[in-house]
Amino acid sequence: MDSNFEIGSDAESGRAAILLVEPHEVLPPAAPIQFAGDGECEVDHERCVTQSTTVDLAPIIAEIREQWRRRQSWHRAEKSLTLQSKALCRRLAEGGDKKEADVIYKAALGTGEHPMAEIAFAAMFPLTEARDGVERHRKLVEKRLAKLAKQLPVAAWVESVRGVGLASLAAIVGEAGDLSAYSNPAKLWKRMGLAVMGDGTRQRRIAGVEALDHGYSPARRSVVWNLGACIVKAGGPLKEIYDARKVYEADRVETKMHAHNRAQRYVEKRFLRDLWSRWRRAAKEHL
Known part of the structure; x- marks a missing residue:
């Protein structure tokens, strides 16, 4: 069973905290069932033990801030690599035309056609490969941020x-x-x-x-x-x-x-x- 979260407070620090509540552990009856007269039975009720530990919010907030900064840095890196790739395509466009450079860029990535597409792909490959790697890790960080925010x-x-x-x-x-x-x-x-x-x-x-x-x-x-x-x-x-x-x-x-x-x-x-x-x-x- 999965653990549940409840809001509580840290007894030592007094700060707001999340209580991590472990699933109920059902213990066996303390005594065997004993039948009394008239067919009635007496039994000790099962006892449920709940163990709680406090989770301080400060480390969660600190990790969110660090992971967010990392996410932002990687996102900027992705944009920079994209701009560098487009700059290479502009060098291949006649007269450095921006519109033609965009056509070359898209064709190199498999959308549309252009005579310079293969050359552009070869020139861009190290940059796009690096960008794809950064993007993959950025998305993992975003998933981690969502899990932290959930707490x-x-x-x-x-x-x-x-x-x-x-x-x-x-x-x-x-x-x-x-x-x-x-x-x-x-x-x-x-x-x-x-x-x-x-x-x-x-x-x-x-x-x-x-x-x-x-x-x-x-x-x-x-x-x-x-x-x-x-x-x-x-x-x-x-x-x-x-x-x-x-x-x-x-x-x-x-x-x-x-x-x-x-x-x-x-x-x-x-x-x-x-x-x-x-x-x-x-x-x-x-x-």
């Missing part, structure tokens, strides 16, 4: 939100760490690139002295933007909030795309606020 106390709630899954939870924890460390959702928003600065402008990449105050990371912002896009596409309660917000924003901005971006940003912040609240509540309940 977090908010996993069940996250999976109930349409458009969001364990991969998204792992990405947020990978970028932000333990959400209990943020005293309010506004600080989590800033970590993920969604803050409103003191002058009323949105947090963004900026040069000069103000860059330190903004603390903007395009990679972290990308994680939440992708999350918001999935929520909008999936439908559900958050999509309804998006729709209402988009109507509200339409009267305040000039274009539909601007209204869409503002409404999606609003939903992203709403989800992070709810996630932060659920996380903190779980931590307090099991201290």
Whole structure:
């Protein structure tokens, strides 16, 4: 039988923890059955012993952060190898034409035809072979991240939100760490690139002295933007909030795309606020 998980607390540290509950072990009766008068019988009931061990969340969060960084590094390596392969194809295209280079690249990978396809394949082979190896290992890391995220106390709630899954939870924890460390959702928003600065402008990449105050990371912002896009596409309660917000924003901005971006940003912040609240509540309940 598989082990089960329950939320509990570590008696020594007092930190929120997951209880690993082993399957019930059924012990034999303490005494044999004894028949009494009138055909009745007396028997000691079977005893069930449950053994529990605490699993500290800190190592789980630490591993998520390390595995996420590894995943991001490998993903960047894949993109770099793809760009290098396309650069080789561009050298084979007449006049370095980008469109023809794309045709050569696809033909070399088996989609379409081009006279330079075989030459391109030979030139690209070490790069594509390396990329395939990186991709294979990246997917294994992503599976590991999902398993780790499944052990977090908010996993069940996250999976109930349409458009969001364990991969998204792992990405947020990978970028932000333990959400209990943020005293309010506004600080989590800033970590993920969604803050409103003191002058009323949105947090963004900026040069000069103000860059330190903004603390903007395009990679972290990308994680939440992708999350918001999935929520909008999936439908559900958050999509309804998006729709209402988009109507509200339409009267305040000039274009539909601007209204869409503002409404999606609003939903992203709403989800992070709810996630932060659920996380903190779980931590307090099991201290």
